[in-house]
Amino acid sequence: MPEPANHPTSALLKWPATALLAWYDAHARDLPWRILPAAAKAGTKPDPYRIWLSEIMLQQTNVTTVRPYYEKFLTLFPNVQALAAAPDAQVMAAWAGLGYYSRARNLVKCARTLVADYHGEFPNTEAALLSLPGIGPYTAAAIAAIAFNQPAAPVDGNIERVLSRLYKLQTPMPALKAEVKQANAKLVPKDRPGDFAQAMMDLGATLCTPKRPNCLICPWREPCLARQAGIEETLPIRAPKKPKPERQGTVFWLENAKGHVLMARRPDKGLLGGMLVFPSKGWDxxxxxxxxxxxxxxMQNQWTPLKGEVVHVFTHFKLTLSIQAQTAPKGFRAPKGFQWVAPQDFAEEALPSVMTKIWKTVLLK
DNA sequence: CAGTCGTGGGC
DNA sequence: TGCCCAAGACT
Incomplete structure (x- = not known):
């Protein structure tokens, strides 16, 4: 790989790590899965299970969103063995609302692999971690560094932004990541790789934010090449976004005499994979x-349209759903692949958000 | 490599 | 309001 035009000087390579760790020692966020520097110094060791669980949940997801889910999972599944032994449906229900449901399916798959092939213990090398389901390059490096204090150099969105600014790297994403990885690997302090990674993520989340970064109190205020050039807010450079297509469909609300509603389990792969949904058609x-x-x-022409549409925006398309309802005649049985669900069961936040919008529209309006 | 895969909060 | 964004992995 060609050296960037503003390749960091050797002087710049050393002291930024020291300055950042000093800032982290004073300002680290107190997160439920985190061992703060003071506690680490006193000998407290991180629990690899908790680090792993938090890292999976935090993929593309904010800390404030993750926190309650993390606490719920720790209560329901306090360790790898408990998670591995849990029924799929219970895990999916606990994950409901957090999004990117393949993470939950891979979470269980990974836990079962650990119990079956690793004596229920996490491997402590980046390479071995990378081989596990749901653990990619970032997460493998993050667990190795944070849980096992190995000299790994994870690169997530925060670190990509922070280092693209520190070194004024103007290569557009996603190619930028390769350059950031090189720069990052040279920066990692061998004694505190986990804290260094977490420090950069804290910096990115609190000061070196995408918009209006707070350079005034940043520990990297002086060496930051983007700030020196006055272009910190323009980095990292992103590829132009693509237009979001719109789809529309119909949801079928079929209720039986007990007041239970017909639902279906989605196939494991694809959108909302493995989740419980109301029957629908026309959009997927x-x-x-x-x-x-x-x-x-x-029954086929007994549907009554309900008032109100549900609009939901997924990552790559916008969905508008209309709702048709009817009451099932006596003796009607759920077709194969479908099941009756009591409203109190899907009201317990056990459905993906788009389906929660549906039942709230039907029952609360 | 580029598309797929959720959701909620901030502005 | 609509758009942007968030501790990515998988195909």
Whole structure:
């Protein structure tokens, strides 16, 4: 890889790490999964299970969103063995609302692999961690550094932003990541790799933010090349965004005499994989829940449109759903692949958010 | 490499 | 309001 035009000088390589760690010692965020520097100094060791769980939950997700889910998971599944032994449906229900549901499926898969092949212990090398389900380059390096104090150099969105500014790296994302990885590997202090990674993430989350960074009190205020050039807010350079297509579909609300509602479990792969949803059609062709066509002929034209649409924005498309309802006739059984669910069960935050919007529209409006 | 995969908060 | 963004992994 060619050296960047503003390749850091050797002087710049050394002392930024020291300055950042000093800042971290004084300002580290107190997070439920974190061992603060003072406690670490006193001999407290991180629990790899908790570090792993937090890292998976934090993928593309804010700390404030993760916190309650993390606490819930720790209560329900205090260790790898408990998680590995849990039924899939219980884990998916506990994850409901957090998004990116493949993370939850891989979480269970990983826990079961650890119990089956690793005596229930996490491997302590980056390479071995990388081989586990749901653990990619970032998470493998993060766990190695934070949980095992190995000289690994994770690069997440925060670190990419922070270092692109420190070294004024103007290569657009995603190619930028390779340059940041090189620079980062040279910076990592061998004695505190975990704290160094966490320090950069704290810096990115609290001071070196995407918009209006607070350079005034930043420990890297002086060496930061982007700030020197006055272009800190323009970095990192992102690829132009693509237009978000719109889809629309219909949700079918079928209620039986007990007041239970018909639902289906989505296939493991793809959108909302493994989650409980209301039957619908028209918007996700490969995974259509073929409900109406599988109903007795007498029911097929008994749908009544309900007032109100549900709009939900996914990562790569915007979805608008209308709702059709009817009450199932006596003796009607749930078709294969479908199940009746009592409203109190899906009200316990056990559904993906888009489906929570549906039942709230039906029952509360 | 580029597309897929959720959601909620901030502005 | 609509857009941007967040401790990425997988295909």
């Amino acid at each position: 062709a490969p995974n259509e829940s073929q409900l109406p066509e599988r109903l007795p002929g007498a």
